[in-house]
Amino acid sequence: MSRKSLRHTAKGEHTRQRIVEAADRLIGWRGVTRVTLEDVRAEANVSSSQIYHYFADKQALIAAVVDRQDSLSSAGESMLGAFESADALRSWGRRLVEGQRESQSAGGCPIVTLGTGLMDLDVDTVGQLARIFRRCEDEIRAGYRTMHANGELPPSADPDALATMTLATAIGGLVLAQLNSDAQPLQLALDAMLDCLQSRQENSPKTLVPN
Amino acid sequence: MSRKSLRHTAKGEHTRQRIVEAADRLIGWRGVTRVTLEDVRAEANVSSSQIYHYFADKQALIAAVVDRQDSLSSAGESMLGAFESADALRSWGRRLVEGQRESQSAGGCPIVTLGTGLMDLDVDTVGQLARIFRRCEDEIRAGYRTMHANGELPPSADPDALATMTLATAIGGLVLAQLNSDAQPLQLALDAMLDCLQSRQENSPKTLVPN
Structure with a gap:
């Protein structure tokens, strides 16, 4: 179940979503440890008070990112693409490696980053x-x-x-x-x-x- | 290089080592998140003031555990055992699975736990x-x-x-x-x-x- 708060107005929900999506992108690129709330604020183009209105701290924001990934994947959105032939397998492997290269191997797959990268x-x-x-x-x-x-x-x-x-x-x-x-x-x-x-x-x- | 402090007396170093070894064991059994400084204090049978004398916080203690594993492995101590035949491979796999079972899959291999289990x-x-x-x-x-x-x-x-x-x-x-x-x-x-x-x-x- 989504832990998305239902208290927000439509506009508020939109802002909250924008923040979560920005955090998701940044974590994928840089890894969890290297992303600060200030980075997310800049990426989402919102004010500090807006960030803190929706998220008490970084952990709360990270939980919202996981929540988003959970919703996306439970909505039946394919995470891996077609996986039914050797070509598809090789191409999945290639994409995974390329994503990792693009992020200088700090981020990449956001779920692995979240599941393994939370190293303080x-x-x-x-x-x-x-x-x-x-x-x-x-x-x-x-x-x-x-x-x-x-x-x-x-x-x-x-x-x-x-x-x-x-x-x-x-x-x-x-x-x-x-x-x-x-x-x-x-x-x-x-x-x-x-x-x-x-x-x-x-x-x-x-x-x-x-x- | 070991970050072990050299300021301690031989007795102090012994106490510090006992604390680190206790933390290492507990993290292997239960995973990093489920181990508190109080658990480590009890396992090592030392006082709170002794723990805080050597380690400012849990992160410092975890860094010392990694340091210990680093020293052990660089000293040429085999981590995996013989690995030169199919039997040895299967037996390594079996030991890994058994270790995981024994810890109810919360802990197990301390390095994987440290590298991946630091999820607050x-x-x-x-x-x-x-x-x-x-x-x-x-x-x-x-x-x-x-x-x-x-x-x-x-x-x-x-x-x-x-x-x-x-x-x-x-x-x-x-x-x-x-x-x-x-x-x-x-x-x-x-x-x-x-x-x-x-x-x-x-x-x-x-x-x-x-x-």
Whole structure:
């Protein structure tokens, strides 16, 4: 259900919407942490008193942005576009990457930004988190390189790309598990990924995964 | 570099470490939002004045937890365990899922929790984010089911599991892109995933991905 207040006049509702849409755009571009109420005020071209009339603080505004995304997606508006062929899949992947590039990877998909970007952490800490994940990836990559050298991955497989994929799938699965308070999405995602890897391995000299 | 203060005596440093370790454990179990300084105080068995002596606020404590993880991982301590065979891969997946289950999916991997769980959002908003991602997954699933029905995925493929995997890989790729301010991890992860899918499709009647 929308938490949109019904107290506002039509004109007031219009102003409120304009603010929420401006916040949505800015968060998509820059990420949640880098957007201030002042940025949103300028982008929406409203006064400070108008912003604070509708939103007590940044958290309230962010909740309204999520609310907007929730309404849009429940109204049956396609978020991903057609997804029914390999071409469509590749083109979805391309759009996601391009969106990320355009925002200098600070923003991009607003829901992922909202679900993951609310870090009131300083830049140092973000850098540390990035480094820790890189070390995880290094471990995975070293394993895949060994498997590749041992012939347990087909010669055409790229151990480096598989390592990034594996780490990403694990992180995404953990995000979904935490948001849903349920480990099942993590399990499904990892199992499907390992099954896909296994099918790559089936053309390989040694069968990798005992069944 | 560790931001650990060097001003403390050996005993003080020991107390500080005990607090950070307690916070690390609690965040892993419950997630960042659900852990208060009071919880950490009780878990570490120290006084309030001791906590506030070392950490001005929760953010400072969280930064120290990240610092600890950074030091542990840079010291070459394996985070993932052996990763050099299919068995090791499956067992890593199993441990990740079990950790998630044990924490009722609130905590689990502390770095993912830190990188993604810092949501000062209310429970409603978390529920909305989960719903929005479910709708994305629904769209992906519908596409994969069509492809499955059209023979563009092999009969043994599970479109539902592939949809969860695809969403998870995209989310994880976006998290890595944002943490690194670089779209490349997203691109690598998505490309590798689509390549893996393609190799599943190669045994399928119709070739899915034109080369």
